[in-house]
Amino acid sequence: MAEKKATTKKAPSKKEDTKKVAPVKQEVKKAAAPAAKPKAAPAAAPAKAAPAGSTTKPGEARIGVFICHCGTNIAGSMDIPAVEEYAKTLPNVAYVDNYKYMCSMPGQAVISKAVKDNHLTGVVVSACSPRLHEPTFRTATKEAGLNPFRFEMANIREQNSWVHMHDREGSTDKAKDAIRIAVAKAALLQDLFPKTVPVEKAAMVVGAGVAGMQAALDLAAAGIKTYLVEADTSIGGRMSQLDKTFPTLDCSQCILTPKMVDVGRASMIELMTWSEVHEVEGYIGNFDVTVRKKARGVITPKEAEARGIVGGGCNGCGDCETACPVVKPNEFEVGMKPRKAIYINHPQVVPLLYTIDFNSCVKCGICVTACGPEKRAIDLESKDEFVKVKVGTVILATGYDIVPIEKKEEWGYKRFENVITSLEFERLICASGPTGGHLIRPSDGETPKRVAFVLCAGSRDNTGTGKPYCSRFCCMYSLKHAHQIIEKIPGCIPYIFYMDIRSFGKMYEEFYYRIQDEGAKFIRGRVANIIEDKKTKNLHVMTDDTLLDRPIDMEVDMVVLAAAVQPKEDTNRTRKLFGVSCSSDGWLLEAHPKLNPCGTTTAGVFLAGVCQGPKDIPDTVASAEGAASAASIPIHMGEVELEPYFATCIEEKCAGCGMCVNLCPYSALALVEKNGRTVMEVTEAKCKGCGTCGGFCPGGAIWMNHFTTPQIVAQIDAFLLGGEQ
Amino acid sequence: MARTKGYPEALDKKLREQRFFREDSNPEFTKNVKAISRTIAHMCYQCGTCTGSCPSAPRSSYRIRKFMRRAVLGLENEALTDPDLWLCTTCYSCSDRCPRDIIPTDVIMSMRNLAFKRDIVPVNFLKTVTAIYASGHGVPNNDVNRAAREKLGLTRDPPTTHMYPEYMPxxxxxxxxxxxxxEADRIIKEREG
Structure with a gap:
């Protein structure tokens, strides 16, 4: 749950502070912890003394309650004066105030002044969700001279006024409950001191498509050692499969290869292709990542030198490929071209290093002979290697796949030869593709004269076989495809079947205008089904021209399905390794969709590119640069502050059973010998304060800071007893 | 006639006020259609997949997309008085393919229900009711069919109410x-005397 990294001031002096305070805190805890039990049972002892009025004796808890109107967001749905009057009757409450916008500077000043004037020991702000303004009010509490953890928030907006907008009485009562509960906890809050941990001056980027490459280049340029992990044999990702890019019509490879070369050359980037993240341990600043380098069968000149083969290693000559007798479909060409068992994706690969596909290699050894005794680059016995690296922050840029559009049987993909996907179209129209850039019908090799483009193929589809979201770049690349066939095939007419043309980017609408002007025909109607003429292999596209209000049966030579995109196949595995959530559609979940789109709820892990949601190339690059910038901040700061919510062991009570050690999802606990007894010990930096151990411990020997048993019991009592002590 | 100064009636029709006014729509109609059809009729985004799938549309003026639009906008009179409402064959192709997972066929069925409540129904549909009441079949068996069934080695009558008339009550x-x-008898009598 630790998601904050915002407080980053006076780093040098703070270190001293924490060190000085740490032993003191330890003692406070020991004193407080055993005393906690008896205190908890009669539900907040000091509370009993107070019902007469809001005056509390010095030394007892004095709580200030500050109620926010949030304009009319809160005040519009409940009776604020009634809530205020009620708050004054609560035990331990020494001061109550309300303000239009508590988070504003004057609002914070109200808190500051009240704390000083009334010698408050705790602050309760009843306003929005702590996700929004907890940091704000903690800072205000701190500036008023209190420990920032003497602050508690009561959410009366998201969980109250917004959902009970038309129930004024009910929401007023609920706000009273929320404040009563918060005050009960605030009375028992303790001073806590955040811990700082050093940050490893290295980063990892997972996925080397255009997003991962850009992020890695930015991190490297900022002087950070970056490990770039790519599952495929070379970097470049989806963008290297594309022919041209919209709306500028730049050749995709031409603008991408300079970046690929830069990545290959950058001394601060350690490129790990044909590799996967295997295991992740640790936390922000100190991730221990185990990378599985898949058996490649080919060694680099560097590796050859390490083995004592002078002047050896793969130089990309391709002699092995020529000799290899095994033929397989080439995945890079979407299976439309053969490759050998030893292969490279395309001539511009980075690194220029062959790879053996050990699933199809027959180990005949012909390639070894072809490679020759000087280079000795091929090792048929190579095995997976596991490399452990330590990094401070991580960027995930795992990209996307195309949905299995054959599941939409009505469109006949994989049933009708001349129905292809847009990714296949990219390879067919690309000069370096399987046909040398000549668009042909798969059925007979003829040049098509009428091509239908089916937009929203699987996007904006709630049936379960499709995806409910808009894939965001299909409209634009289909316009580009239309342009390409008009340009390459004289007289060829593209028919674009669309529901909406979403040309939202810079120069995109102008591009749409241009393509229509060039002669593309736009038909507003989603394609219902496609029927193949068995003889000619032509296709009948059936739809409704919704503007003409006439059903359409359009015979075309070829159909291109702008298939929806979905997260890369093993995204789920990768995200679980790093503890990142995903949204209901499968894309990785950002910390905030608007204000923190690159961050995640796991501190130190960031998102770049399409893995977070469909993006075109400019948006992907921008998101990658954003993620790189965010990921470099903790590294440049050198240390990060961790929330002091960690668990601690009350050693006198600990029986050393070790059950908590197994339960801990963060491997933060261990059993140690102390004074001749086996007790549990917490690695505080690893502990996320989830409370799993504290909730389980049969002896009650685990103290969860800021969520202590007495605090929680007081909250429950306050709720159940309805304020009547 | 006088208003069009001698132009034919077709033009008169074309020159009619055709704008859609807020008063034309009845939100209750949308709610009723949803309640009877038990599908999310208000979620249609007019992509045209339904009409594109429809076997009736290419051979008639029936446009199911139009009825979906009327359901969304609550155009009760326009929907219920349009004779095209009765041209759906209920093949459910549109329902199979609708990307919004709506069941347009059931929307049509709900509109037919609502129309029937206003006595708007073609007589042939009512005759079907009469046939079912008499025999349990909308299209009862006949001698041509019986001969064909015999030829195929089947019983002369199918194992339905034809074979088991005791289920007719x-x-x-x-x-x-x-x-x-x-109701059917009453309407047929009114129409045909």
Missing amino acids: GIRKIIDHYKLKA
């Missing part, structure tokens, strides 16, 4: 419960 009870037969 039950069927009539259901139809009577909804006063379907009585």
